[in-house]
Amino acid sequence: MAKALPVSPLAPARFPELPVIDGVRFATVEAGVRYAGRTDVMLAHLAPGSTVAGVFTRSSTRSAPVLDCQAKIGQHDDAGAAILVNSGNANAFTGKRGVEAVTAVTTEVARVLGLPESRVFTSSTGVIGEVLPHDRITAKIGELSQKLDAGGIEAAARAIMTTDTFPKGAQTEVEIDGKTVRIAGIAKGSGMIAPDMATMLVYIFTDAAADREVLQSMVSALNDQTFNCITVDSDTSTSDSLLMAATGTSGVRIDETSVGFMEALRRVMLDLAHQVVRDGEGATKFVEIAVTGASSDADARTHAMAIANSPLVKTAIAGEDANWGRIVMAVGKSGAPADRDTLSIWFGDILVANKGWVNPDYREEDAAAYMKGQELCIAVDLGLGGGKAHVWTCDLTHGYIDINADYRS
Amino acid sequence: MAKALPVSPLAPARFPELPVIDGVRFATVEAGVRYAGRTDVMLAHLAPGSTVAGVFTRSSTRSAPVLDCQAKIGQHDDAGAAILVNSGNANAFTGKRGVEAVTAVTTEVARVLGLPESRVFTSSTGVIGEVLPHDRITAKIGELSQKLDAGGIEAAARAIMTTDTFPKGAQTEVEIDGKTVRIAGIAKGSGMIAPDMATMLVYIFTDAAADREVLQSMVSALNDQTFNCITVDSDTSTSDSLLMAATGTSGVRIDETSVGFMEALRRVMLDLAHQVVRDGEGATKFVEIAVTGASSDADARTHAMAIANSPLVKTAIAGEDANWGRIVMAVGKSGAPADRDTLSIWFGDILVANKGWVNPDYREEDAAAYMKGQELCIAVDLGLGGGKAHVWTCDLTHGYIDINADYRS
CATH class of the missing domain: 3.10.20.340 (ArgJ beta chain, C-terminal domain)
Known part of the structure; x- marks a missing residue:
């Protein structure tokens, strides 16, 4: 499973330079969830005032982390937020123990970062049907919190890979009211999904300020033009998740009429979606x-x-x-x-x-x-x-x- | 295209002994439609009084022969009937010239066998988008009519093959009112369909007597339990056709209450359907x-x-x-x-x-x-x-x- 695959012939020449999004910091760690000798957990911390939106797989056999995210995504709290992702184990089809694992991880992240538990989102990707060894993750939350770094997004893109042959990132800037607004995102995925090894996960960050409802309606609409328009093998993950966070640190507030921002976000999402296809398992075209x-x-x-x-x-x-x-x-x-x-x-x-x-x-x-x-x-x-x-x-x-x-x- | 593929490891040990169905005679010929050195046209003649039913692909890009069969299948005439099948060219996506080719072939078969044109059914399987060289077929109708033979069904099964690695046949008998009724069928198909090379064609014959409507309702119902329950690759042919003919020569008339006959027909159809899966392209399981x-x-x-x-x-x-x-x-x-x-x-x-x-x-x-x-x-x-x-x-x-x-x- 950890066998190295050759990099896809369709891969971009290099990982792009992603801008710092003020208000987001990243950390990664080797927790040994399943893989050895590589990072497999990433933590993103979002500053107080950040809003979060998300779209998720419509599979009727969704994983415990997806169900937990869906329950939390419609709420808001000014306290800030966190996203924790592990690779190596999808925590899917694990029954009650799947829920227990999500609770253990989110409780510990909330405690260490001083956040309400309702503001801690998790994703898991990897083998399914095996209980997530959540102790290996919770043991590392303190270390992760110490390492949070605004420049850590590329390392985060690498920590969430499974059968991906290259890390996926995209970014753009847009001028609004004379100020620069930045968008940066990372993704993983290589089969449309192989539930024991892959899945599609996407995390996008912007320093725009946006009401949660505005962010959600933009992400939902653009998802239908981007990630819902790609297919590697017609198979659909139990874990597919996209989370988008707006920190507001640029001082620019966007709303339903912000067509420039929406077009910029569409470009980032389409770029990431195309990169998932370019890493399609075995793809040569x-x-x-x-x-x-x-x-x-x-x-x-x-x-x-x-x-x-x-x-x-x-x-x-x-x-x-x-x-x-x-x-x-x-x-x-x-x-x-x-x-x-x-x-x-x-x-x-x-x-x-x-x-x-x-x-x-x-x-x-x-x-x-x-x-x-x-x-x-x-x-x-x-x-x-x-x-x-x-x-x-x-x-x-x-x-x-x-x-x-x-x-x- | 004519490259010989190894016989599927899932193939039956041998082609079954198929019984003679009184009232049906077969002939095959090398017409050189596309292949060289093998038979590629088969003609089946059905005695006067035979009824014919059929089910066809639901593709919206159906071939000219399918459209022609569908137009004729609801009619009846006591004059007898004929089925002519060629391999090597599907006569699909050939526009007006596809219709002209069907007309040329059915007219010549009707003339030589003394049948109304409305009682001549055709199927074509092979490359699509190329005009059917119908002259090569019509030139052979006289020879075919001379060679008609009640024992020719296995040769017919071979003449309709394209990428199939083995010919497909199935049979059964059922006792009704102290008399023996026989059912024998042949099929071809190996991808659920590869329209330039394959397709699923099925021809079943019985010496029972049956009203056309009875035969049609049985075949439609059983098709949903047999051929519509197999899939090789989820792809659907522009040419899939099943024709069933009842000659009535056994003297046994069946109707909607003939559960024994219906169960026997189901076995034959399921056997042929399973053989198509067993010849699935590349199949090992x-x-x-x-x-x-x-x-x-x-x-x-x-x-x-x-x-x-x-x-x-x-x-x-x-x-x-x-x-x-x-x-x-x-x-x-x-x-x-x-x-x-x-x-x-x-x-x-x-x-x-x-x-x-x-x-x-x-x-x-x-x-x-x-x-x-x-x-x-x-x-x-x-x-x-x-x-x-x-x-x-x-x-x-x-x-x-x-x-x-x-x-x-």
């Missing part, structure tokens, strides 16, 4: 699926996800095969309305199929050359209406089988 | 997913299909990994109601998880030993109600990637 001309945006998304999740489409991409017949198949099976005779398909700029039949000018060698690229776009126009959607995915390769058919150990 | 205790049968089926289609579950099975966490994940993501704390999971007879937590008596080495078998059953009880479902699938292996990531050529 980063693929955008763009669907237009559907009867509605929802129908467009249904078609786009049917294409992105089709094993036959994903293996064709792995084989650099411009197999547009499989696109036709995926559209046909999606369940959303489609008309064979108004359907057009492009690989990049190459029009392959035009209104229900192969484009007479289409030359297979052109598409074959295009498919050798590492960044691909497959576009489909349904010819029915104005509905559109974008989703992002990767190919399905021998690497995916290697990673996921290996025995847990 | 045959897996039954049994879900009980769901809120309804429909919910049970949703859970069972979520498990059967999960790439993470399928790769774990390929790796002989009793990874029950992935079963929890698949149930959680299915969208049907589930309660983590009433969920139990078995691998074979081994109780792995009991009401939301790992069974304290569970020993991983027992499950690991079980997973080495070639025929597996994964059972899930939701603990919510009386809903239940069975589906059948196979594992996801390097072989699937090999077959489907290869370039079409």
Whole structure:
């Protein structure tokens, strides 16, 4: 399980320089939850006055930490807050003892940092069905509290990795009322999820000031355009969590009308979402699926996800095969309305199929050359209406089988 | 494309002895539609008085032959009927020229056999988006009509193969009113479908006499318990077709109350459905997913299909990994109601998880030993109600990637 995987060929060249977000400090530690010789717990402390919003997996078998976060996320308190994340054990499907472990950790963090327990959020990622050895974590809270550092975000990104082959970070700045507002985020995830080894966790911080309700509505709306538009293998974690905190230290207050901030946040979330796809298990191609001309945006998304999740489409991409017949198949099976005779398909700029039949000018060698690229776009126009959607995915390769058919150990 | 694949390790030892069904005759020929050196067209002639029923893919991008069959299937005529199937070209996504090809073939079959065109059904399976070279087929109809033979069903099963690694046949007999009624069927299919190379086609024949409506209602009902309960890769063909013909030559008339006949037909259909899974692309394990205790049968089926289609579950099975966490994940993501704390999971007879937590008596080495078998059953009880479902699938292996990531050529 701790076997080092080669870094994804789609990884960014380096971890980005992330700005300090005043009011957030990070610490990491080697707690030995499961892994040896690496950090596996990260603590983020949020200054008094910070607001916190979140979105979580809709799985009906959600983990104990997710249920605890969901119970707390709608509350507010000016006392500050903390986020504690461990890798190596997901604390999922652990019954009553899962709840006990969450309580033990949040109680100790609250005690050491002088916070109400309702302001301590946790995530766990790693093997499922095993009781979280929470003593190993609580024993380190004092040490973590001593090490809190405003510059520790990259180390935090590394401590939350499981089968990720690179740490994931993104940032941006936006000018509002003549002042600079900063946003920085980290994420982990490599299968859309392999519940014994992976999951998608995202933590985003800004020095803007925002009411909890404003922050929540922005994050929920943008999540539907970013993290809910990626798929590696169609599987969904029991632990997926996104937490966003606004410390207010920039002195700039945002509200529902702050379109500049919202666009900046969207860029950060999309960047992190794309990085999760780029670290998709076994991925060798980063693929955008763009669907237009559907009867509605929802129908467009249904078609786009049917294409992105089709094993036959994903293996064709792995084989650099411009197999547009499989696109036709995926559209046909999606369940959303489609008309064979108004359907057009492009690989990049190459029009392959035009209104229900192969484009007479289409030359297979052109598409074959295009498919050798590492960044691909497959576009489909349904010819029915104005509905559109974008989703992002990767190919399905021998690497995916290697990673996921290996025995847990 | 014509590259020989090794025979599936899950294949039956041999093609079964299929009985002659009086009133049905078969012929096959090498027409060179796409493949060289093998038969690729089969013709079945049905005696006057035969009734025909059918079920077809629900894909919204259905092929021209499917649309033609659907238009004809509700009619009846005592003149007899014919089924003509070619492999090598699916005649799908071929626009108006697809319709012209179907018309050319059905017109010629009708002329040579002296049938109304409305009684000639066709299926095509193979590459999509290429115009069917129908002249190569129509040139052979005369020869086919000369070769019609009551004993030709096994040759017919071979002529319709594409990426199948073995021909598929099943049969049974049932005593009704002191007389023997025979049922024999053939099928092809190996991916749930790869539209450029595969698809699922099924042809079943009986010497019972049956009104068209009776036959149709039986086939539709049993299809939901058999062919609609298998999945190789969640992908759905543009061409899937099942045709059933009753010649009436046994002199035994069946109706809605003929439970013995219906059970016999169910066995034949399930046998053929299982053979399609056993020839699943790259399959090394045959897996039954049994879900009980769901809120309804429909919910049970949703859970069972979520498990059967999960790439993470399928790769774990390929790796002989009793990874029950992935079963929890698949149930959680299915969208049907589930309660983590009433969920139990078995691998074979081994109780792995009991009401939301790992069974304290569970020993991983027992499950690991079980997973080495070639025929597996994964059972899930939701603990919510009386809903239940069975589906059948196979594992996801390097072989699937090999077959489907290869370039079409």
